[in-house]
Amino acid sequence: MGTMDEAIVLAAVQRGAPEALALLYGRFRPLVFSAAFRITGDANVAEDVVQETFLQVREALPRWRPQARLSTWIYRIAVNEALDEKRRSRRRPVPESGCAEPIPERAAAPSDPGVSDRIHDAVAQLPAREKAVFVLRHYEGMALAEIAEVLDVALGTVKATLHHALSKLADRLRDLR
Amino acid sequence: MTCARYQEWATLSLYGELEPGEERALEAHLRECGACREVREALAGTVRLLKRRSAPLPGARRAWRRWAAAAALLLGAAVARFAGRTESQAPPEPVRTAAAPLPTTALPGILETEDRLCALMAGTDPFLALEATESLGRAGTRRSTPALRAALGRPVTRLAAFRALRARGELDLARDVVPALGDPTLRRDAAAILTARRTAAALAALFAAAVRGDETCLAACRSFPASVAGPFLAEAAGREDGRGTAIGLLLSTDGDDVREVLVRLARADGWIRAEALARAAAAREARSDRFLVLALADAELGTSARDALADVPVRRLRAPLQAALREDRLRAPLAAFLQDRAGEEAARDLLAGLLGDTSLRPAAARALLAHADLRAVEPLLLAGDDLEALDALPAAVRRREIARALRSPRLRAGAVAAVSAADASVWRDLVPLLRVESLRAPVAAALSRSGATRAIPFLIPLVSPEGRDVREALVALAGVDAGETADAWNRWWNDRHLNP
Numbered sequence: 001m002g003t004m005d006e007a008i009v010l011a012a013v014q015r016g017a018p019e020a021l022a023l024l025y026g027r028f029r030p031l032v033f034s035a036a037f038r039i040t041g042d043a044n045v046a047e048d049v050v051q052e053t054f055l056q057v058r059e060a061l062p063r064w065r066p067q068a069r070l071s072t073w074i075y076r077i078a079v080n081e082a083l084d085e086k087r088r089s090r091r092r093p094v095p096e097s098g099c100a101e102p103i104p105e106r107a108a109a110p111s112d113p114g115v116s117d118r119i120h121d122a123v124a125q126l127p128a129r130e131k132a133v134f135v136l137r138h139y140e141g142m143a144l145a146e147i148a149e150v151l152d153v154a155l156g157t158v159k160a161t162l163h164h165a166l167s168k169l170a171d172r173l174r175d176l177r
Numbered sequence: 178m179t180c181a182r183y184q185e186w187a188t189l190s191l192y193g194e195l196e197p198g199e200e201r202a203l204e205a206h207l208r209e210c211g212a213c214r215e216v217r218e219a220l221a222g223t224v225r226l227l228k229r230r231s232a233p234l235p236g237a238r239r240a241w242r243r244w245a246a247a248a249a250l251l252l253g254a255a256v257a258r259f260a261g262r263t264e265s266q267a268p269p270e271p272v273r274t275a276a277a278p279l280p281t282t283a284l285p286g287i288l289e290t291e292d293r294l295c296a297l298m299a300g301t302d303p304f305l306a307l308e309a310t311e312s313l314g315r316a317g318t319r320r321s322t323p324a325l326r327a328a329l330g331r332p333v334t335r336l337a338a339f340r341a342l343r344a345r346g347e348l349d350l351a352r353d354v355v356p357a358l359g360d361p362t363l364r365r366d367a368a369a370i371l372t373a374r375r376t377a378a379a380l381a382a383l384f385a386a387a388v389r390g391d392e393t394c395l396a397a398c399r400s401f402p403a404s405v406a407g408p409f410l411a412e413a414a415g416r417e418d419g420r421g422t423a424i425g426l427l428l429s430t431d432g433d434d435v436r437e438v439l440v441r442l443a444r445a446d447g448w449i450r451a452e453a454l455a456r457a458a459a460a461r462e463a464r465s466d467r468f469l470v471l472a473l474a475d476a477e478l479g480t481s482a483r484d485a486l487a488d489v490p491v492r493r494l495r496a497p498l499q500a501a502l503r504e505d506r507l508r509a510p511l512a513a514f515l516q517d518r519a520g521e522e523a524a525r526d527l528l529a530g531l532l533g534d535t536s537l538r539p540a541a542a543r544a545l546l547a548h549a550d551l552r553a554v555e556p557l558l559l560a561g562d563d564l565e566a567l568d569a570l571p572a573a574v575r576r577r578e579i580a581r582a583l584r585s586p587r588l589r590a591g592a593v594a595a596v597s598a599a600d601a602s603v604w605r606d607l608v609p610l611l612r613v614e615s616l617r618a619p620v621a622a623a624l625s626r627s628g629a630t631r632a633i634p635f636l637i638p639l640v641s642p643e644g645r646d647v648r649e650a651l652v653a654l655a656g657v658d659a660g661e662t663a664d665a666w667n668r669w670w671n672d673r674h675l676n677p
Contacts, residue, residue, distance in 0.1 A: 177219070
């Protein structure tokens with residue numbers, strides 16, 4: 001949790017300190033949004049997921065007992081919410097337009113501007129569970145054991161799912177390698 | 178294993194999720210299987226591509242807009258510009274102002290950003306205020322110190338500002354840290370700072386908070402070295418305010434020196450004595466148990482300690498007692514305590530360990546034997562000393578043990594010496610030993626002591642002018658002296674039995 005200690009924040013939330021939820025939101029919002037966007041492929045839906053996630057966190061946190069890490073628990077709410085939203089939503093992924101300037105990428109990128117879109121589409125087309133596993137491992141850098149906790153499935157299932165997802169991406173992006 | 182499984186392992190390997198053994202097995206398989214090698218290359222190429230061209234997050238752009246003023250991003254950009262790096266390069270290392278203060282005239286970009294961060298920190302948006310404070314803590318200069326001090330007054334920024342000032346070395350012990358012990362948000366950090374100081378003044382501040390009931394500070398007090406804690410707590414125990422806390426700490430702080438301090442205090446002050454013993458007896462904690470053991474062994478505190486431990490089983494103190502019994506100065510008084518409590522198995526176990534000590538053996542053996550604990554028998558018989566301690570055994574048990582020992586070559590010398598008037602029935606076990614030349618004299622003496630007249634016919638053939646011991650035994654048993662030869666004693670025996 002960066003500079004914050006989970007236990008301190010949790011204790012503060014549970015005794016009703018008003019700043020604690022703000023601390024939590026400030027720290028986890030980018031992570032929740034990132035995972036939600038990559039799973040839903042839609043920034044608007046991802047924003048909804050963020051809001052819904054923190055509403056649930058606010059409701060449940062005072063009664064929460066640490067059976068897992070706080071971050072794992074918040075991820076679990078967010079990922080489930082994102083999968084549900086994905087199922088509910090009929091909206092097509094809306095390309096981001098009218099944004100402020102994009103965040104520059106750090107690595108030297110190929111000149112073909114369509115490559116990022118191809119990757120984005122290939123990931124977006126993965127089945128929901130495969131996408132969730134792939135996003136959490138590849139983009140969020142989460143350990144497979146933690147993903148298993150977040151998704152509430154066996155570790156073996158997570159391993160197999162990650163392989164299926166990567167195999168599909170390898171197939172769809174063959175010409176770009 | 179199938180190729181499909183190895184291909185799954187190839188994916189896991191790319192993400193560093195294979196065990197070393199699995200990794201080796203995969204490599205071995207890939208050396209032999211071209212199809213799997215091809216799949217692994219495809220998977221690896223895909224991972225490389227995805228890492229190279231990670232699609233930007235639209236939401237991140239929104240977040241960028243939304244958090245455009247957020248401190249971390251602003252400051253990061255400013256530092257990058259100052260460092261002359263392009264935005265495509267890796268971000269700069271955080272600037273550590275505490276270690277190397279930045280030359281303020283050379284950094285307009287940073288200073289401008291720092292001013293904006295200060296404004297955000299004082300602003301109404303709590304998220305931005307917090308982020309700004311944390312950013313200033315990571316990379317600000319002394320220019321923002323007054324703003325951070327002001328941020329100490331806001332609940333949302335208090336902790337981050339405190340840590341930022343700490344990182345810069347700008348916290349004043351008396352003005353900032355000690356008062357922070359009264360603030361639940363800052364208490365843990367403040368206690369950690371004071372604990373690291375290891376001074377009496379720091380301990381005094383933590384102690385004062387501990388007296389007010391703060392557990393964090395109480396725990397911090399325990400970690401001070403005995404050289405600091407001992408003198409401070411000794412003085413604190415003499416004051417009305419907080420003396421109970423001081424005694425508690427003297428019982429629980431690391432280091433035996435501190436417990437010795439408490440023993441000295443308890444000798445001089447009846448209230449401290451009663452309080453310390455009662456707390457230690459109730460504490461059930463190794464350090465306070467050590468105090469109890471020291472008190473038990475102390476000439477002035479021993480009686481009070483025994484009273485305090487009247488309801489505490491010895492087995493609770495087994496480990497500290499065992500350790501203390503290895504110390505010469507404590508052994509004798511603790512042995513006396515254990516003798517009093519010899520009704521308890523744990524006390525007897527410890528007493529049995531003292532049977533090798535010649536000075537403590539008789540008392541320890543008596544205490545053990547009085548509770549029919551036979552572990553004392555063998556050491557006594559082997560040593561051949563203090564055999565009267567066996568008198569503590571019930572008579573029947575004593576005779577059985579001596580008879581058993583007489584049949585053991587290792588123990589029989591001691592057993593022979595142990596025979597007394599109460600042991601007439603063991604004569605049957607003694608008589609065969611008369612054939613052993615080296616034992617004849619003591620066995621004869623033992624038969625004499627036992628009063629076993631039925632042994633007389635076995636002694637008579639052994640009488641000779643040279644063997645006085647046998648003759649003396651016969652005289653004692655028969656009540657007459659028939660002479661210095663076996664023939665003379667045979668005549669006496671026949672006369673007695675033919676003409677009773």
